[in-house]
Amino acid sequence: MLIPHPLLGLRDAAEFTYLGDAALLNRPDPGAGEAAFCDYVYLRDNPAGVHRELWYHEQGDRSWLVVTRNTLTHEILGAELARDVKGGAA
Amino acid sequence: MTRLSGGLIDRSKVLSFTFDGVRYSGHPGDTLASALLANGVQLMGRSFKYHRPRGVVSSGSEEPNALVELRSGNRQEPNTRATVAELFDGLEARSQNYLGRLDRDLLAVNDLLSPFFAAGFYYKTFMWPKAFWEKLYEPAIRRAAGLGRVAEGADPDAYDKGFLHADLLVIGGGAAGLAAALTAGRAGAKVILADEDSRFGGRLLAESHLLDGAPATQWIEGVLAELCTMPNVRLLPRTTVFGVYDHGIYGAVERVADHLPTPGAGVRQTLWRITAKRAVLAAGATERHIPFADNDRPGILLGGALRAYANRWATAPGTDRPVAIFTCHDEGHRTALDLQARGVPVAAVIDSRNDAVAQGDYRLIAGGQVSGSQGRLGLRGISVTTASGTEAIACGALGVSGGWNPNVHLSSHHRGRPVWDDTLGAFVPGPGGPGGLLVAGAARGKGSTALALADGAEIARQALAELSITAPVIALPQAEDTAPNGTTLWHVPGKGRAWVDFQNDVTVKDIALAHKENMRPVEHLKRWTTLGMATDQGKTANVTALAVMAELTGKTIAETGTTIFRPPYTGVSLAVLGGGDTGPDFRPRRLTPTDVFAKSQGAAFVEVGQWMRAQYFPKPGETHWRQSVDREVIAVRRDVGLCDVTTLGKVDVQGADAGEFLNRLYSNMMGTLKVGMVRYGLMLREDGFAYDDGTCARLAAHHYVVTTTTANAGLVFRNMEFARQCLWPELDVQLISTTDAWAQIAVAGPKSRALLERIVDGFDLSNAAFPFMACAELTICGGLRARLFRISFSGEMAYEIAVPARYGNALMERLMQQGADLGVTPYGTEALAVLRIEKGHAAGAELNGQATAAMLGLGRMVSQKKDSIGAIMSRREGLAGETRRLVGLIPEDGQGAIPGGAHLFTEGAARNMETDQGWVTSTCHSPHLGHPIALGYLEGGDTRLDEVVIAANPLEGTETRVRVVSPHFIDPEGERLRG
Structure with missing residues (x-):
């Protein structure tokens, strides 16, 4: 697979480490309690279709990316820097 | 010797080789198969299941029958197709899959027992009794089945892998592929042209058609000469593109030195990972055979293969008798004309069409079908049935032409489904295949030479247009342009066994049985009969089988469906997939500065x-x-x-918020650390378990250096970057790994x-x-x-x-x-480990991903005053209630070794999961104390000092009585540290 790195252009997926569901960006507030953390730690969506997921450019510039990928076709619909996504959400 | 005139072999050189120990000779340009035929050898192996005598069927990589072992010693390579093995001087080849002698295979008894070995036989028979499978059935079946034998020792040859990039990858170097490559090359695009054959030209090399009035090789050589002058074109002969992967990545194996006795100082094969913006699949087509009773005898070949052997390799099977042709298509008549032109006598052309017309001076049996064959180890004659009866015809070879199946394989690698084209009577690439892959020429049913040439050029232009590259219209040679003229004939009905899949011995009857047993969906049919599941993946069998099933169900072929093709197109050796990453080169080795x-x-x-x-x-x-x-x-x-x-990981942490950042990463407080001081730090995973420890040194107000364990150096750094970018990008902090x-x-x-x-x-x-x-x-x-x-x-x-x-x-x-x-x-590391066990410091065996801070005796390090990764989850019931604690253990008798991994039990308790009290994590001999010591986790260990428990190792049946002590075997007050 080739991942369109927002800073570096198309990069081979072999340079990346995969983490999974980008919901991991949304760490609960410490006051949210155990149940919220339990959801955060253990529950992931695994859709057959469009999925937003985290990839780490470990053999590259160390950027964490949020990649939007269709898990059925492996089509990649976009890639953003995680810190930009997080900044936008904040 | 059966050598005809002409051909693309170099008669000036003679190559000597052996087959089953007998010495033969051939010429450069020969394959093992063509050389064997030229030496009059037709029997090349035994079939997989029934051990039927088999000869070569095809002239290319689709070959189901002529599987041989090549070379010897640690270079011995089984299941190699003789049709693609290039002859070299000294080649050793052996036939496979027989007991005793190839011509008197003792396991041919299976053929007599064939009524018992019908489809699904193994599934039905060896189910019971269950215990017999492992000890009796499987070893016996494995001995009798299977094909060649692999070498016992390590492969002595070197393999490599590499990366290539192109605007356009052209897969297949026949008429369409050459036209595509030339078009793209002249457009200045970066082109790779790959072909599995040693020689470019595809079917042009096998046919007698002229291009611009001259032999096709002239045009081919002209094109290749021009391509070779183009710096933007790379030619990869002997290279099979075996799979299409995501986003325009193609896997290819270049057989760099398979045609040489040994690779010498070079590599045997190279695995290429080709990234191409566009690709043209010009893989041609595979001819269909027509199943009839006993259609698997040596000497019965595909008609196109007969033409290839005659035209390219100047040989023909069957020395003493004429050749017959069985066809439902005009194709078969061309075979007769080509053979006659080379001086091979033709006994008859049997054409299933009633209105067939002879195209030359040979006997035509219109409206006839071959209904049987004779000859034990080689064809001696056939039975031909027409409306007026059955006739015996003596012949030494039979060419069967049932039409062509486009090689759609790669176009269906991404769940692209081939679609049935009724006009062509064939599956052609459907929509939804791999993105960026366009199909040209015979691979999409445009099979005449003129059509293939024009289509190759046009599809290349289309592909380049998608990349905004304008390609010129190139001049193409005048070529044969006969429209396909024929019908489909899927099998000849009759009583005998008619083979559909030669390699896995699947007959029309097996398909009928699968139908009767309701194994009708294509995927069930495959698995029930093993059709198409041999090393050739059913290249000559799948479509015919589908058609037979369609006939049985009364559905159309389109309704019956098709199977999905998966990589690899042809077999890929594990050695080349390893690509040289073996032994000490398996992964990078990092040397310490004091190496x-x-x-x-x-x-x-x-x-x-x-x-x-x-x-x-x-x-x-x-x-x-x-x-x-x-x-x-x-x-x-x-x-x-x-x-x-x-080797311990080092991460430099700088920035105005560095202290706050580390507060959130470590369970304990780091922001309060004084400049010039170091603090031990414990990191938890977000699920609350401990995962790494190290030190955190504050070199300046906004500058920390933290260390990790050696094993987790990469993981901790990755998680720190995750925290910095994904959790708290608002913090002013920068990280860099300074381990090296x-x-x-x-x-x-x-x-x-x-x-x-x-x-x-x-x-x-x-x-x-x-x-x-x-x-x-x-x-x-x-x-x-x-x-x-x-x-x-x-x-x-x-x-x-x-x-x-x-x-x-x-x-x-x-x-x-x-x-x-x-x-x-x-x-070294051994002494380091002993020293830390003596001191009671945790390491990898204690930080095993299942330990809580409290278990490590570090419960108070999880600060209650702040949030940090894992803090919340570490307080949940299951973890907070964990009562196992790190303890020291010494043998009660003062000398018995304490086995690592032993589980701890209270004296007198049963040894099971319910009574398990913990386990031994680390163990060593303490030179300081003069006896063995160990660390371990024990239920309520912190309150059980001096108690004697049992360290049990049920795997070896040993038990040791151990006394619970402080995990700090040395200097528990820390006076030495502070001295």
């Missing part, structure tokens, strides 16, 4: 992660590793020792201060100025910048000193030289 020193000392090495670390430093006279390790440990406890600890930048040496032992005083540049090392857990930046050895940390893993007064990595070895040697009179001793 040269350690080697000079004759150290034993151990792999830790990717690092090669010194394990211990044997001295002359030491014959057992324990002697060396005990000596090293004692030297540290008594004098001073040196250990390269560079700084060489770090532990200087441990009571004389460590005395040694360091000799190399620091006027730095006050006194306890008052530089106490336990202090850190500083300083210079040593007259100006070399260094970092000094007063930290201890051994429990002794100790320091770790870091210098730029390139000075690491020199520093080690300087310390050895300066400390000679202090008894300075280098120590």
Whole structure:
């Protein structure tokens, strides 16, 4: 697979480490309690279709990316820097 | 010898080879199959299941029958198709799958028992009794089945892998592929042209058609000469593109030296990972055979293969009798004309069409079908049935032409489904295949030479247009342009066994049985009958089988469906997939900065992660590793020792919010650490379990250096970057891994201060100025910048000193030289481990991903005053209620070894999961105490000091009585550290 790195252009997926569901960006507030953390730690969506997921450019510039990928076709619909996504959400 | 005139073989050179030990000769340009045919050898192997005598069927990579073993010794390679094995001088080949002699295979008894071996036989028969499978059925079946034998030893040849990039990858170098490559090459695009054959030209090499009135090779050579002059074109002959992967990535194997006796200094094969913006699949087509009773005898070939052997390789099977042709298509008549032109007598052309017309001077049997064959080890004759009866025709070979199946394989790799084209009577590539892959020529049913040429050029232009590259219209040669004219004939009905899949011995009857047993969906049919599941993946069988099933169900072929093709197109050796990443080259090896020193000392090495670390430093006279390790440990406890600890991960953390960032990463507080001091830190996973520990040194207000364990260096850094970018991007903090930048040496032992005083540049090392857990930046050895940390893993007064990595070895040697009179001793990872077990420090065996901070005795390190990763989850019921604790264990009898991994039980309790009290994590002999010691987790361990428990190792049936003690076997008050 080739991942369109927002800073570096198309990069081979072999340079990346995969983490999974980008919901991991949304760490609960410490006051949210155990149940919220339990959801955060253990529950992931695994859709057959469009999925937003985290990839780490470990053999590259160390950027964490949020990649939007269709898990059925492996089509990649976009890639953003995680810190930009997080900044936008904040 | 059956050599005809002409052909593309070099008669000026003679190559000698052996087949089943018999010496034969051939010429450069021959394949093993063509050379065997030219030597009159038709019997090339035995079939997989019934051990039927088999000869070559095809002239290409689709070959189901002529599977042979090539070479010998550790280069022995089974299941190689004789049709694609290039002949070289000295080639050794053997037939496969028989017991005794190929011509008198004892296992041919299976053929007599064939009524019992119908489809699904194994599934039905060997189910019961269950226990018989492993001991009786499977070994017997494995002995009888299977094809060639692999070499027993390691492959002596080198393999490689590489990366290529192109605008346009052209797969297949026949008429369409050459036209595509030439078009793209002239457009200036970056082109790769790959073909599985040793020679470009595809079917042009096998046919007698003229291009611009001249033999096709003239045009081919002209095109190749032009392509060779283009720096933007790369030609890859002997290269099979075997799979399409995501986003325009193609897997290809180049057989660099398979056509040579040995690769010499070069590689045998190369695995290419080709990234192409667009690709043209010009893979041509595979001819269909027509199943009839006993259609598998040696001498029965595909008609196109007969033409290929005659035109390209100047040979024909069957020496003493004429050749017959069975066809439902005009194609068969061309075979007759080509053979006659080469002087091969044609007995008859049997055409299933009633209105067939002879195209030359040969006997035509219109409206006839071949209904049987004779000849035990080679064809002697056929039975031909027409409306007026059955006639026997003597012949030594039969060419069967049932039409062509486009090679759609790669176009269906991404769940692209081929679609049935009724006009062509064939499956053609459907929509939804791999993105960026366009199909041209016979691979999409445009099979005449003129059509293929024009289509190749046009599809290349389309592909390049998608890349905004304008390609010229190239001049194409005048070529044959006959429209396909024929019908479909899927099998000849009759009583005998009519083979559909030669390699897996699947007959029309097997398909009928699968139908009867309701295994009708294509995927069920495959698995029930094993059709298409042999090494050839049913290239000559799948479509015919579908058609037979369609006929049985009364559905159309389109309704019956098709199977999905998966990579690889043809077999790929595991060796080339490894691509040379074997043995010591399996993965990168990282050498420590003091590697040269350690080697000079004759150290034993151990792999830790990717690092090669010194394990211990044997001295002359030491014959057992324990002697060396005990000596090293004692030297540290008594004098001073040196250990390269560079491999521990180091992360430089800087920024105004560095302290706050580390507060959130570590379970304990780091923001309050004073500048110039170090603190032990524990990291949890977000699920609350401990996962790594290390030290955190504050060099300046906004500058920390943290360390990780060697094993987790990469993971911790990744998680720190996750925290920085994904959780708290608002914090002003920057990270960099400095593991490789700084060489770090532990200087441990009571004389460590005395040694360091000799190399620091006027730095006050006194306890008052530089106490336990202090850190500083300083210079040593007259100006070399260094970092000094007063930290201890051994429990002794100790320091770790870091210098730029390139000075690491020199520093080690300087310390050895300066400390000679202090008894300075280098120590390795074994002594390091003993020292830390004696001190009760946790390492990988304790930080196993299932331990809580409390288990480690570090429960209070999880700060209640702040949030940090894992803090919330560490307080949940299951974790907070964990009562196992780290304890020390000593043998009650003072000498018995404590087995690592042993589980702990209360005396008298049963040994099971319910009564399990914990386990032994780390164990060693303590030279300091003079007896074995261990660390372990024990239920309520902190309240059970002095109790005797059982360390049980049920795997070996051993039990040791052990006494529970403090995990700090040495200096529990920490006086040595602070000395």
